Amino acid sequence: MNLSQQFINGLVLGHAYALIAVGWTVLLGIARLVNFAHGQIYMLCAFVAWYVTSRLGLPYLISFPAAMLMGIAVGYVMQRVLLLLTLKQDLVSIMIATLGFGYVLQGTAALVFGSTGQIFETPLSRAEVYFENVWFTYQDIAIITATIVLFTVLRYTIKRTHVGRLTRMVAEDPHLAQLAGIDVRKVYLAVFAFEGAAVAVAAVLVAPRTPILTSMGFEEVIVTFVVVVLGGIGSILGSYVAGLALGLFTAFFGALVAPAYTTAAAFAVLIAVLVLRPGGFAARAGEH
Amino acid sequence: MTMAVRVFLVLALVVAGFFAPRILGGSPAVYSACVLIAIFAVMAYGLDMIVSDVGEVSLGQSLFFAAGAYTTALLSTGPKLGPIPAFCGSMAAAVVIAALLGLVTLRLREFVFSLVTYAVVVVAVTFAQNWSFLGGSDGLGGIPPFQLSFATLSFTARNDKELWPVAYLLVLVAIYLVHAFRRSRLGQAALMVHLNPRLATMSGINPQRTRLSVFMFSAPITAAAGWLYAYQRAYVSADVLEVYFLILMLTAVVLFGRGWLLGPLAGVSLILVQEKFLSFGGDVDKIILGGVLIVTLTLLPRGLAGALQPISTLAEAALYRFGNRMPKRS
Numbered sequence: 143m144n145l146s147q148q149f150i151n152g153l154v155l156g157h158a159y160a161l162i163a164v165g166w167t168v169l170l171g172i173a174r175l176v177n178f179a180h181g182q183i184y185m186l187c188a189f190v191a192w193y194v195t196s197r198l199g200l201p202y203l204i205s206f207p208a209a210m211l212m213g214i215a216v217g218y219v220m221q222r223v224l225l226l227l228t229l230k231q232d233l234v235s236i237m238i239a240t241l242g243f244g245y246v247l248q249g250t251a252a253l254v255f256g257s258t259g260q261i262f263e264t265p266l267s268r269a270e271v272y273f274e275n276v277w278f279t280y281q282d283i284a285i286i287t288a289t290i291v292l293f294t295v296l297r298y299t300i301k302r303t304h305v306g307r308l309t310r311m312v313a314e315d316p317h318l319a320q321l322a323g324i325d326v327r328k329v330y331l332a333v334f335a336f337e338g339a340a341v342a343v344a345a346v347l348v349a350p351r352t353p354i355l356t357s358m359g360f361e362e363v364i365v366t367f368v369v370v371v372l373g374g375i376g377s378i379l380g381s382y383v384a385g386l387a388l389g390l391f392t393a394f395f396g397a398l399v400a401p402a403y404t405t406a407a408a409f410a411v412l413i414a415v416l417v418l419r420p421g422g423f424a425a426r427a428g429e430h
Numbered sequence: 431m432t433m434a435v436r437v438f439l440v441l442a443l444v445v446a447g448f449f450a451p452r453i454l455g456g457s458p459a460v461y462s463a464c465v466l467i468a469i470f471a472v473m474a475y476g477l478d479m480i481v482s483d484v485g486e487v488s489l490g491q492s493l494f495f496a497a498g499a500y501t502t503a504l505l506s507t508g509p510k511l512g513p514i515p516a517f518c519g520s521m522a523a524a525v526v527i528a529a530l531l532g533l534v535t536l537r538l539r540e541f542v543f544s545l546v547t548y549a550v551v552v553v554a555v556t557f558a559q560n561w562s563f564l565g566g567s568d569g570l571g572g573i574p575p576f577q578l579s580f581a582t583l584s585f586t587a588r589n590d591k592e593l594w595p596v597a598y599l600l601v602l603v604a605i606y607l608v609h610a611f612r613r614s615r616l617g618q619a620a621l622m623v624h625l626n627p628r629l630a631t632m633s634g635i636n637p638q639r640t641r642l643s644v645f646m647f648s649a650p651i652t653a654a655a656g657w658l659y660a661y662q663r664a665y666v667s668a669d670v671l672e673v674y675f676l677i678l679m680l681t682a683v684v685l686f687g688r689g690w691l692l693g694p695l696a697g698v699s700l701i702l703v704q705e706k707f708l709s710f711g712g713d714v715d716k717i718i719l720g721g722v723l724i725v726t727l728t729l730l731p732r733g734l735a736g737a738l739q740p741i742s743t744l745a746e747a748a749l750y751r752f753g754n755r756m757p758k759r760s
Contacts, residue, residue: 176541178548223728233540235727237487238680242723245677249716257713360673364552367545375542402560406553413534416546 147276148397149390154282156389157289158348160382162362163369164292165340171300171376172313173333175228176237179220179244180341181363185356186247187213187342188349189255192262202264209342216247217338221331228330231316244359251356259353267350285347292343293382300378309333313376364405368412448598451591462590463706465662467699468597469655472604473675474682474694476652479608481680482688483617484644485624486540489676490531490547493554494649496670497523498656500558503570503666513576517657524653525646532645536638551671558668569667576661593662600658601695604651609691611647620644674716681723687733 166180177183190212191205220243221228227236267281300306311319312329320326368388373381388408396404446453451464477491498520505511505519531550535543559567576587576596587593611617622630623637630637660666682697701722705715730737 176544178544223724227728232731234481234485234487235684235731237541237544238684239724239727241489241673241677241680242720242727245673245720246717246724249713249720252716253713361552361555364549367549371542371545402556406556409549409553412549413546416538416542417534 144275148393150276150278152390152393153386154278154285154389155393156386157286158344158351159365159369159389160385161285161289161292161344162341162348163366163381163385164296164344164378165337166366166370167373167376167378167381168296168340169333169337170370171378172309173228173330174313176240177220177337178237178240178363179247180337180366181359181361182244182247182251183213183216183338184341184345184362185354185359186216186251187345188262188354189251189260189356191346191349192260192354193255195264196262202266206343206346209346210339213338213342214335215338217334217336218331221334225327225330229326248356248359255356257356259355262350262354264350281347281350288343288347292340293378297378361405364409368408372412372415444602451594458590459706461594463702465590465593465597467695467702468601469659469662470678470702471601471682471695471698472658473652473655474679474698475604475608476648476655477679478683478694479611479644479648481683483612483620483624484641486641487544488547488645489544490550491652491679492671492675493527493531493551494524494652495656495659495675496554496558497527498653499660499666499670500564500570502657502660503573506573506660507570513578513661517654520653520657521650524649528646528649529642532642536642551676555668555671558671565667567668569665569669571665573660573664573666575664587661590662597658600654604654605691605695607651616640616643616647677719677723681719681726684726685722685733687735690733690735693733693735
């Protein structure tokens with residue numbers, strides 16, 4: 143058993159999980175909203191990036207803006223449609239409607255890209271590194287770097303900048319924020335657009351690791367749930383730690399116990415934590 | 431309306447419903463669609479109680495559907511039990527799973543509750559695909575036809591036409607149960623917990639116990655649909671946990687307005703008629719189903735029935751004028 147290899151795998155996987163979840167973390171932390179179409183937006187952006195590189199033959203770097211445009215567009219349209227429900231804070235309807243959005247996205251993607259699986263290869267994922275007895279690709283390095291940069295910038299933005307203060311005010315009390323002259327609708331729209339852009343970046347970086355399927359959104363989203371809930375709802379640092387922990391857990395569980403049941407095991411951990419600590423690990427209010 | 435008129439109308443509707451497939455042409459395709467509508471409506475009635483009365487979105491409801499289907503498949507192919515024991519087994523399985531899931535999620539609210547119930551389904555899919563005693567990814571086939579026999583009487587349903595009376599009876603029972611539930615102490619407690627949890631607590635209702643009870647009451651209803659679905663398809667696989675069923679249930683529950691007794695049945699009918707007779711292919715049907723769900727929630731918050739309400743009020747006013755009576759104050 144090559145433990146250092148599993149550690150590397152877990153590290154990469156953990157950063158990938160955190161990166162996929164970051165959009166939802168912000169969405170939850172600021173807008174107190176959930177988006178069950180998150181996994182499907184990830185899937186759609188991965189296919190857009192795949193299309194741009196393998197079908198149009200454009201460089202890998204171009205797939206970033208292409209996928210991000212798609213993510214932003216989907217996020218913006220979703221929130222535009224849901225705006226009234228958001229302002230009413232009708233969480234039940236929002237949850238169900240985002241599930242509907244996910245289903246629409248899945249149908250559309252299958253219609254456009256076909257329902258067969260595809261391999262999304264990038265120059266980075268083909269560049270392998272062997273170091274002593276461990277193996278990884280440049281894609282893995284890119285995932286870890288991008289995740290750390292994104293989380294640092296995000297934490298700084300929310301804690302220290304004007305935009306961050308506005309969003310924190312909206313998170314605290316949307317009605318009061320509105321009275322204070324903040325255009326709450328714009329903040330909600332921006333947060334959804336950010337979620338789309340963030341999940342697009344995640345898709346372009348992480349999707350090359352596994353074959354992509356139009357039906358993968360359903361399972362992709364569960365990892366995000368676990369990260370977001372374990373990290374303490376809406377906590378940015380918390381979801382980074384939770385993503386990392388989940389990645390290491392998955393890698394070691396898959397290698398040492400049973401790879402088929404890693405999702406189930408991750409979920410069992412989530413249940414255990416929720417029963418013991420309903421607020422997740424980082425349960426301090428107002429913590430970002 | 432007096433009681434006698436009401437009873438007469440309900441009876442007339444029940445009889446008309448039974449002959450609906452024959453009135454619609456009586457072809458095998460019509461019977462097949464009607465049986466599926468009945469099965470999926472029963473499935474949706476279970477979720478209706480959670481969404482409309484408790485006000486939570488349980489995304490784990492398809493788990494009970496699967497529990498019913500898998501229990502039936504296992505009991506009817508292994509020990510060769512008939513539909514009645516299989517039914518009891520399905521009920522028991524659903525109640526046990528609902529109790530476990532309910533206890534685990536007892537303290538969870540809103541989206542965390544939804545997330546966890548959704549996650550349970552994803553995990554259940556991995557188990558269903560990997561456990562060999564559940565048939566793995568091949569599923570369980572060879573479920574015998576629905577056959578009941580009492581002494582000299584026997585009933586066998588070899589096709590959808592012959593299965594229709596069972597399906598119809600099941601949907602009637604489900605509707606009656608939801609109706610009885612809404613008038614029961616538990617149903618009223620659930621609604622109170624939904625609308626004003628603090629007031630409910632002050633009037634001596636335990637919100638957590640109420641939620642758990644409704645959960646355990648609704649699960650067997652959905653499981654009964656899974657029980658009949660296993661006989662209808664003669665085959666069960668992890669497909670029964672597909673997100674399609676979840677979206678179908680949710681759309682059916684909200685389409686005509688939450689809380690209207692016949693809503694889920696009407697919703698499922700509308701959706702299945704589109705899918706069976708006006709289909710544009712699986713992917714476009716997905717877009718339609720998801721789109722209907724979004725449009726209903728964002729544009730028709732009270733559902734189709736709520737949107738049609740002004741028309742029915744107008745009609746009522748016209749009737750009153752015709753009868754030279756003052757319209758009632760609303």
